[in-house]
Amino acid sequence: MDKLCKKIEFYKKLLPPDGLLVAVSKTRPVETLRRAYNCGQRDFGENKVQELREKQPLLPGDIRWHMIGHLQRNKVKYIAPYVWLIHSVDNEKLLREIDKQAEKHNRVIPFLFQIKIAEEETKFGLTEEAYSELLEKYRAGLFPHTLLKGLMGMATNTPDIRKVDKEFAYLKRQFDVLRKQVPTAEFLSMGMTHDYEIALRNGANIIRIGTGIFGARKK
DSSP states (O other): OOHHHHHHHHHHHHSOTTOEEEEEOTTOOHHHHHHHHHTTOOEEEESOHHHHHHHGGGSOTTOEEEEOSOOOGGGHHHHTTTOSEEEEEOSHHHHHHHHHHHHHTTOOEEEEEEBOOSOOTTOOOBOHHHHHHHHHHHHTTSOTTEEEEEEEOOOOOSSOHHHHHHHHHHHHHHHHHHHHHOTTOOEEEOOOTTTHHHHHHTTOSEEEESHHHHOOOOO
16 A cells, blocks of 8 residues: 555544545645545545636546635536535525526535634634524525535634634534534534644544645645
Protein backbone atom coordinates (compact mmCIF):
# COMPACT_ATOMS: atom_id res chain seq x y z
CA MET A 1 0.00 0.00 0.00
CA ASP A 2 1.51 3.33 -1.04
CA LYS A 3 1.76 6.41 1.16
CA LEU A 4 -1.35 8.12 -0.20
CA CYS A 5 -3.47 5.00 0.31
CA LYS A 6 -2.21 4.68 3.87
CA LYS A 7 -3.22 8.27 4.66
CA ILE A 8 -6.72 7.74 3.25
CA GLU A 9 -7.09 4.51 5.21
CA PHE A 10 -5.92 6.25 8.40
CA TYR A 11 -8.69 8.86 8.25
CA LYS A 12 -11.39 6.40 7.21
CA LYS A 13 -10.69 4.22 10.22
CA LEU A 14 -11.34 7.17 12.55
CA LEU A 15 -14.85 7.73 11.22
CA PRO A 16 -18.05 6.17 12.56
CA PRO A 17 -19.69 3.45 10.41
CA ASP A 18 -21.97 6.01 8.73
CA GLY A 19 -19.12 8.45 8.16
CA LEU A 20 -17.60 9.90 5.00
CA LEU A 21 -14.08 11.10 4.32
CA VAL A 22 -14.15 13.99 1.85
CA ALA A 23 -10.75 14.41 0.22
CA VAL A 24 -10.36 18.15 -0.35
CA SER A 25 -8.89 18.26 -3.82
CA LYS A 26 -8.67 21.99 -4.54
CA THR A 27 -5.52 22.92 -6.51
CA ARG A 28 -4.56 19.24 -6.76
CA PRO A 29 -3.84 17.90 -10.26
CA VAL A 30 -6.13 15.32 -11.84
CA GLU A 31 -3.34 12.72 -11.69
CA THR A 32 -3.22 13.02 -7.90
CA LEU A 33 -6.98 12.61 -7.63
CA ARG A 34 -6.80 9.55 -9.85
CA ARG A 35 -4.23 8.03 -7.52
CA ALA A 36 -6.55 8.66 -4.56
CA TYR A 37 -9.41 7.12 -6.56
CA ASN A 38 -7.29 4.03 -7.14
CA CYS A 39 -6.90 3.81 -3.35
CA GLY A 40 -10.67 3.48 -3.08
CA GLN A 41 -11.48 7.14 -2.36
CA ARG A 42 -14.79 8.20 -3.93
CA ASP A 43 -15.72 11.44 -2.14
CA PHE A 44 -13.88 14.56 -3.31
CA GLY A 45 -14.52 18.14 -2.22
CA GLU A 46 -13.88 21.29 -4.23
CA ASN A 47 -14.06 24.92 -3.10
CA LYS A 48 -14.39 26.55 -6.51
CA VAL A 49 -16.91 25.76 -9.22
CA GLN A 50 -14.49 26.44 -12.06
CA GLU A 51 -12.00 23.91 -10.78
CA LEU A 52 -14.73 21.35 -10.23
CA ARG A 53 -16.00 21.87 -13.79
CA GLU A 54 -12.52 21.28 -15.18
CA LYS A 55 -11.85 18.09 -13.21
CA GLN A 56 -15.22 16.37 -13.28
CA PRO A 57 -15.21 15.26 -16.96
CA LEU A 58 -11.63 13.97 -16.69
CA LEU A 59 -12.28 11.56 -13.81
CA PRO A 60 -14.42 8.43 -13.30
CA GLY A 61 -18.18 8.90 -13.30
CA ASP A 62 -18.75 7.23 -9.93
CA ILE A 63 -16.90 9.94 -7.99
CA ARG A 64 -19.17 11.75 -5.54
CA TRP A 65 -18.41 15.44 -5.88
CA HIS A 66 -18.92 17.66 -2.84
CA MET A 67 -19.15 21.45 -3.17
CA ILE A 68 -17.63 22.63 0.10
CA GLY A 69 -16.72 26.23 -0.66
CA HIS A 70 -18.81 29.39 -0.75
CA LEU A 71 -21.20 29.01 -3.67
CA GLN A 72 -22.45 31.92 -5.77
CA ARG A 73 -25.95 31.67 -7.21
CA ASN A 74 -24.83 32.25 -10.79
CA LYS A 75 -22.49 29.24 -10.60
CA VAL A 76 -25.05 26.68 -9.43
CA LYS A 77 -26.11 25.83 -13.00
CA TYR A 78 -22.65 24.50 -13.80
CA ILE A 79 -22.61 21.83 -11.10
CA ALA A 80 -26.34 21.05 -10.89
CA PRO A 81 -26.20 18.05 -13.27
CA TYR A 82 -23.80 16.00 -11.15
CA VAL A 83 -22.94 17.47 -7.72
CA TRP A 84 -23.54 14.85 -5.03
CA LEU A 85 -23.76 17.12 -1.98
CA ILE A 86 -23.58 20.89 -1.52
CA HIS A 87 -22.21 21.63 1.97
CA SER A 88 -22.43 25.40 1.87
CA VAL A 89 -26.05 26.58 1.65
CA ASP A 90 -25.97 29.80 3.66
CA ASN A 91 -28.89 31.88 2.35
CA GLU A 92 -32.39 31.55 0.93
CA LYS A 93 -31.62 32.93 -2.54
CA LEU A 94 -28.95 30.29 -3.01
CA LEU A 95 -31.28 27.48 -1.95
CA ARG A 96 -33.96 28.81 -4.30
CA GLU A 97 -31.48 28.74 -7.19
CA ILE A 98 -30.38 25.19 -6.34
CA ASP A 99 -34.03 24.13 -6.37
CA LYS A 100 -34.56 25.83 -9.74
CA GLN A 101 -31.52 24.22 -11.36
CA ALA A 102 -32.33 20.82 -9.89
CA GLU A 103 -35.78 20.94 -11.48
CA LYS A 104 -34.22 21.79 -14.86
CA HIS A 105 -32.10 18.66 -14.64
CA ASN A 106 -34.89 16.50 -13.27
CA ARG A 107 -32.94 15.97 -10.06
CA VAL A 108 -33.27 16.38 -6.34
CA ILE A 109 -30.02 17.94 -5.09
CA PRO A 110 -28.88 17.06 -1.56
CA PHE A 111 -27.46 19.86 0.57
CA LEU A 112 -26.32 20.89 4.03
CA PHE A 113 -27.12 24.14 5.77
CA GLN A 114 -23.88 25.91 6.64
CA ILE A 115 -24.17 27.39 10.12
CA LYS A 116 -21.91 30.21 11.26
CA ILE A 117 -20.19 28.93 14.38
CA ALA A 118 -16.94 30.93 14.17
CA GLU A 119 -16.49 34.54 15.18
CA GLU A 120 -14.25 35.30 12.20
CA GLU A 121 -15.79 37.68 9.67
CA THR A 122 -14.27 35.68 6.81
CA LYS A 123 -16.33 32.60 7.65
CA PHE A 124 -19.72 32.21 5.99
CA GLY A 125 -22.85 30.66 7.42
CA LEU A 126 -26.39 31.18 8.61
CA THR A 127 -27.03 32.93 11.90
CA GLU A 128 -29.24 31.07 14.35
CA GLU A 129 -32.24 33.23 13.44
CA ALA A 130 -31.73 32.96 9.69
CA TYR A 131 -31.26 29.20 9.96
CA SER A 132 -34.49 28.81 11.92
CA GLU A 133 -36.45 30.83 9.35
CA LEU A 134 -35.00 29.02 6.34
CA LEU A 135 -35.47 25.59 7.93
CA GLU A 136 -39.13 26.43 8.50
CA LYS A 137 -39.54 27.30 4.81
CA TYR A 138 -37.79 24.09 3.77
CA ARG A 139 -40.06 22.02 6.00
CA ALA A 140 -43.07 23.81 4.49
CA GLY A 141 -42.07 22.37 1.10
CA LEU A 142 -40.85 25.54 -0.60
CA PHE A 143 -37.82 23.82 -2.16
CA PRO A 144 -39.17 20.48 -3.50
CA HIS A 145 -36.15 19.67 -5.67
CA THR A 146 -33.68 19.78 -2.79
CA LEU A 147 -33.03 17.34 0.03
CA LEU A 148 -31.71 18.48 3.40
CA LYS A 149 -29.05 16.02 4.57
CA GLY A 150 -27.67 17.84 7.60
CA LEU A 151 -25.41 20.66 8.73
CA MET A 152 -21.92 21.97 8.07
CA GLY A 153 -19.78 24.39 10.04
CA MET A 154 -16.25 25.78 10.16
CA ALA A 155 -14.72 26.52 13.55
CA THR A 156 -12.54 29.50 14.37
CA ASN A 157 -8.95 29.05 13.19
CA THR A 158 -7.30 29.27 16.59
CA PRO A 159 -4.94 27.22 18.79
CA ASP A 160 -7.55 27.58 21.57
CA ILE A 161 -8.88 24.02 21.66
CA ARG A 162 -11.60 24.89 24.15
CA LYS A 163 -13.03 27.49 21.80
CA VAL A 164 -13.08 25.10 18.85
CA ASP A 165 -14.61 22.40 21.05
CA LYS A 166 -17.35 24.79 22.16
CA GLU A 167 -18.18 25.75 18.56
CA PHE A 168 -18.37 22.16 17.37
CA ALA A 169 -20.44 21.16 20.41
CA TYR A 170 -22.93 23.89 19.58
CA LEU A 171 -23.27 22.63 16.01
CA LYS A 172 -23.78 19.06 17.26
CA ARG A 173 -26.66 20.23 19.47
CA GLN A 174 -28.25 21.94 16.47
CA PHE A 175 -27.80 18.75 14.44
CA ASP A 176 -29.43 16.58 17.11
CA VAL A 177 -32.48 18.86 17.09
CA LEU A 178 -32.58 18.83 13.27
CA ARG A 179 -32.57 15.04 13.09
CA LYS A 180 -35.77 14.93 15.12
CA GLN A 181 -37.41 17.41 12.74
CA VAL A 182 -36.09 16.18 9.38
CA PRO A 183 -35.66 12.40 8.94
CA THR A 184 -33.30 12.78 5.95
CA ALA A 185 -30.73 14.73 8.01
CA GLU A 186 -27.86 12.28 8.48
CA PHE A 187 -24.63 14.22 7.98
CA LEU A 188 -22.72 16.53 10.31
CA SER A 189 -19.85 17.94 8.27
CA MET A 190 -17.22 19.54 10.45
CA GLY A 191 -13.50 19.20 10.92
CA MET A 192 -10.52 19.70 8.64
CA THR A 193 -6.87 18.64 8.81
CA HIS A 194 -6.07 20.91 11.78
CA ASP A 195 -9.18 20.25 13.89
CA TYR A 196 -10.73 16.93 12.76
CA GLU A 197 -9.96 15.22 16.08
CA ILE A 198 -12.04 17.78 18.00
CA ALA A 199 -14.80 17.49 15.39
CA LEU A 200 -14.92 13.70 15.67
CA ARG A 201 -15.10 13.90 19.47
CA ASN A 202 -18.14 16.12 19.00
CA GLY A 203 -19.95 13.74 16.68
CA ALA A 204 -18.89 14.70 13.14
CA ASN A 205 -19.54 12.00 10.55
CA ILE A 206 -18.09 13.91 7.60
CA ILE A 207 -14.57 15.29 7.84
CA ARG A 208 -13.02 17.35 5.04
CA ILE A 209 -9.30 16.57 4.74
CA GLY A 210 -6.92 18.11 2.22
CA THR A 211 -3.40 18.70 3.57
CA GLY A 212 -3.57 15.59 5.77
CA ILE A 213 -4.03 13.42 2.68
CA PHE A 214 -2.24 15.25 -0.11
CA GLY A 215 0.38 17.24 1.80
CA ALA A 216 0.87 21.00 1.96
CA ARG A 217 -0.32 22.93 -1.09
CA LYS A 218 2.27 24.74 -3.16
CA LYS A 219 2.15 28.52 -2.70
